[in-house]
Amino acid sequence: MIRFAALSFVFLLFLTCNTVYFDDSEFYQLISSDNRSGADFNNIARISLTLDNAQIPSGISSRILNNVSNPAFNNELNFIIQNVDRNFWILVDKENALSRDYTPSDLVQLENSSFRVNRNDLFLRRIAATSLEEMSIAAMTEGLTILVSSAYRSFTSQEQIYTRNVNQMGRQAADRVSARAGHSQHQLGLVVDFGSITNAFAQTREGRWIAANASRFGWSLSYPDGYENVTGYSYESWHYRYVGKEVAAFIDKYFDGIQQYALRFLHEYQKLN
């Protein structure tokens, strides 16, 4: 709110300076004929408020505010809001859940191909499966085989997993490692758990390759190391969400690769529109 107040103050100064040169009617004519200044101000105010509402850290926020008049930032943002499948960037976290009856309509079964599956009951949305195939082919050219260990998870299976974890380890520990029903990104049909589903994966050649290359295929690490207080989850080096190439690039370029920040920003931005 401090930034928003500061911006309002700057705008008031702008008003004051202008009224030195124009009487009121001329000024309002100027504002209405020069849409650009008004639109720019509205945009800056909206982005600033969004950054506050999304609780984006100050380092990232000031970089974005420096970019806010840059057409590239606004074009990328508007493209995502208007053209990218909303399920690629919808916020699904501890606070925001999918409904019990949300099931993707285009799930396809994964089979051994350029990647390997460790079970025969794994499903992904078609676009994520296609992207996974492309990424795996690229990995193969470097002698690596990607192993898919988990993918789509229905609301019902989340209920079963969470209940089992609560029974085994108690509610608090269960919340650190598993989602309450509806709160798992896996329900989107856009998420893969790779390899061993342990953080030993991060040290494998495949884990390092995926960490370095996933985003250019549209995949993003959901729960990075050191961000448990942001994401609500301890580090999961194996859990990647397909967000599409545009959103993946947006996350890397403006949000230091932290998916939760970017999706929270998009979530709050949309609420203001």
Ligand SMILES: [Zn+2]
């Ligand atoms: Zn996962």
